[in-house]
Amino acid sequence: MAQRPLIMLGIESSCDETAAAIVGADKTIHANEIASQIDTHAQHGGVVPEVAARQHLEMIDQVIQRALAKADMKISDIDAIAATGGPGLIGGVAIGTVTAKAIAAARNIPYFAVNHLEGHALSPRLADTVPFPYLLLLVSGGHTQLLAVAGPGKYHRYGTTMDDAAGEAFDKCAKIMGLGYPGGPAIETAAALGNAAAIALPRPLKGSDNCHFSFSGLKTALANRLSQLGGPLIAPINDLAASLQQAIADCLADRTKRAMTRFKDAYPLPDNNRPVLVIAGGVAANKHIFKTLATVADKAGFRLCVPPSILCTDNAAMIAWAALERSGHPDPLDFAPRPRWPLDPDASPPPGRGVRQ
Ligand code: KG4
Ligand code: ZN
Numbered sequence: 001m002a003q004r005p006l007i008m009l010g011i012e013s014s015c016d017e018t019a020a021a022i023v024g025a026d027k028t029i030h031a032n033e034i035a036s037q038i039d040t041h042a043q044h045g046g047v048v049p050e051v052a053a054r055q056h057l058e059m060i061d062q063v064i065q066r067a068l069a070k071a072d073m074k075i076s077d078i079d080a081i082a083a084t085g086g087p088g089l090i091g092g093v094a095i096g097t098v099t100a101k102a103i104a105a106a107r108n109i110p111y112f113a114v115n116h117l118e119g120h121a122l123s124p125r126l127a128d129t130v131p132f133p134y135l136l137l138l139v140s141g142g143h144t145q146l147l148a149v150a151g152p153g154k155y156h157r158y159g160t161t162m163d164d165a166a167g168e169a170f171d172k173c174a175k176i177m178g179l180g181y182p183g184g185p186a187i188e189t190a191a192a193l194g195n196a197a198a199i200a201l202p203r204p205l206k207g208s209d210n211c212h213f214s215f216s217g218l219k220t221a222l223a224n225r226l227s228q229l230g231g232p233l234i235a236p237i238n239d240l241a242a243s244l245q246q247a248i249a250d251c252l253a254d255r256t257k258r259a260m261t262r263f264k265d266a267y268p269l270p271d272n273n274r275p276v277l278v279i280a281g282g283v284a285a286n287k288h289i290f291k292t293l294a295t296v297a298d299k300a301g302f303r304l305c306v307p308p309s310i311l312c313t314d315n316a317a318m319i320a321w322a323a324l325e326r327s328g329h330p331d332p333l334d335f336a337p338r339p340r341w342p343l344d345p346d347a348s349p350p351p352g353r354g355v356r357q
Contacts, residue, residue, distance in 0.1 A: 007078055009080075009320065010316040014084045015088055017036050017171065017314045018035040019034040019314065019315050022068070022073060027126055030206060031067040032316065033063050037055045044181075045175050049089045049091055056095045060096065070165065070224075078103075080110040081107075081111055082113075083114065084114055085341070086338030086340065087338060090274060093338075101333050102332070114319045115343065118153075120281050124278045125213075125321070126311060127311055130278065132151045133148055134275070134305075135276070137256050137284075138280055139282070139283035139284055140314075141282055143160070143161070143165035144167075146211045146259040148344060152327075154185055155343040158263075159350070161212065165280050166248055166252065169248060170182075173218075174187050175185065176222065177210045184282060184283055188241075188245065188287065191238065191288065193238040193242075194241050198240075199236075199239055201218060210258070211258050212350040213251060218247055218248070256277070275303070276302060276303045276305055280307060280312060282313045285312045285313060
């Protein structure tokens with residue numbers, strides 16, 4: 001077996017953050033630098049892929065230099081390098097991949113292509129002691145999935161979204177309500193001042209006999225209620241935000257409850273071992289969703305684990321850590337970036353949808 005590297009440089013560039021981190025096999029995060037493009041994309045109300053790629057190209061060397069300076073290390077102190085190899089916006093993924101390969105070739109060190117979703121999936125183990133297997137609710141801007149995580153590279157998907165992801169629903173609804181980008185934090189702030197029972201909104205797929213999600217109908221319902229209430233300038237935006245956040249939290253809770261039963265059946269644990277539910281991805285930073293799922297977990301006898309916010313939203317420490325979890329086995333330098341890269345390639349698609357992974 002290949003020798004396990006001790007100090008990993010990670011690169012993340014799959015969406016709107018250019019990030020570099022240096023992480024030790026002992027879980028020390030020596031540096032975790034992020035150059036956010038949010039201000040640029042906010043002007044367009046969402047991520048513009050071409051603009052994102054140009055900014056990654058402009059920032060990537062600086063961010064790596066910043067990480068080395070923060071860690072007080074030289075490039076010769078790095079044992080191996082990992083970069084997000086997909087899924088994500090292909091321009092950014094290609095820039096991170098080429099940069100990592102160039103450093104690996106020049107320094108003659110191993111290169112790891114990391115699945116961005118695996119970065120999120122394994123992130124709780126960087127911050128905490130979380131044994132395999134665990135149930136994962138992965139909620140990011142592009143994905144909403146329930147999976148059993150049995151080990152690095154070992155995933156069983158129980159459910160995925162049939163249309164929009166939860167983060168996407170937050171972002172699209174915030175845009176409709178005039179709350180800006182990114183939508184999740186803006187809606188959470190507005191919701192804190194609103195009444196979650198004020199506006200009736202649907203709970204798509206609640207009670208259905210599977211673990212899938214659907215959020216596009218919720219977005220349409222919100223748009224309709226907003227226009228009935230007179231549009232973004234006069235409608236009670238805080239109440240709408242609170243009602244939407246509650247509806248998303250309820251959908252996540254209902255689907256997760258169902259997945260908990262399936263997980264317990266598939267991975268029976270001795271009585272004194274509580275199963276673990278992990279929430280990861282940007283939406284896991286939402287305090288109301290955390291509280292809702294904490295209640296669900298408590299009732300079902302699960303321990304809830306949510307990584308700190310800095311490891312929930314996109315970052316390179318989780319990419320470095322996912323590569324360290326692999327215990328060796330680097331990738332060849334001819335690895336081709338993958339815009340789509342499912343964690344569980346054998347999962348059957350949700351009814352009515354064939355492509356979204
Ligand atoms: O994981 P992430 O940083 O990037 C992707 O891989 O997509 O997730 C970004 C998503 C965005 O949709 C953003 O609106 C959402 O996470 N998000 C939140 C919060 N913070 C970020 N959603 C709800 N509440 C938050 N506090
Ligand atoms: Zn992400």
